[in-house]
Amino acid sequence: MFGLGWPEVVALVVIALLVFGPEKLPQAAAQAGKTLRNLRQMANNAKQDLRSGLGPEFADFDPADLNPKTFVRKHLTGDLEDSWNGASSAAPTAAVASAYADSYSADAAQELGYGEVPPYDSEAT
The missing domain is CATH 1.10.287 (Helix Hairpins)
Structure with missing residues (x-):
């Protein structure tokens, strides 16, 4: 309290x-x-x-949903929470982390050798 x-x-x-x-x-x-x-x-x-x-x-409006922290959590993880069917709130975070880790594996990243210049993307700057 x-x-x-x-x-x-x-x-x-x-x-x-x-x-x-x-x-x-x-x-x-x-x-x-x-x-x-x-x-x-x-x-x-x-x-x-x-x-x-x-x-x-x-009818399902809750004024507590107007809190920015609750609003962001609901709209960013809402789809993930629906897929977990009432699992704990840590489960969507773990799902996002594992999906990110799967998409960015060590094979996808190419290591540069000593003195090598990284590729330059003129559209990104």
């Missing part, structure tokens, strides 16, 4: 005790819980409004 460990949580509780005092801390915690619950409810309502506004064409 938010990358917090036990030492950080204990430090936050001690700071909260010092700021609010032992009398008002339960009220502050209850108010924080209500606020968090209201924010979650508002986010869920906004998500439902967005889905209903987009219509049935976007």
Whole structure:
């Protein structure tokens, strides 16, 4: 949860005790819980409004897919994940690596001898 460990949580509780005092801390915690619950409810309502506004064409739309990291992962490895039928997410990466290794084998690369000039491709520069 938010990358917090036990030492950080204990430090936050001690700071909260010092700021609010032992009398008002339960009220502050209850108010924080209500606020968090209201924010979650508002986010869920906004998500439902967005889905209903987009219509049935976007029934499988997930706002988390708009995260650039998720978007790239889904669209770059989507075909590979479909072919693995629910295998782990590491399987497509291994498949790409092995396909690359197969296409670029040691036989395909010609080693140059000492003093040999590599071929020059004028269209590539």
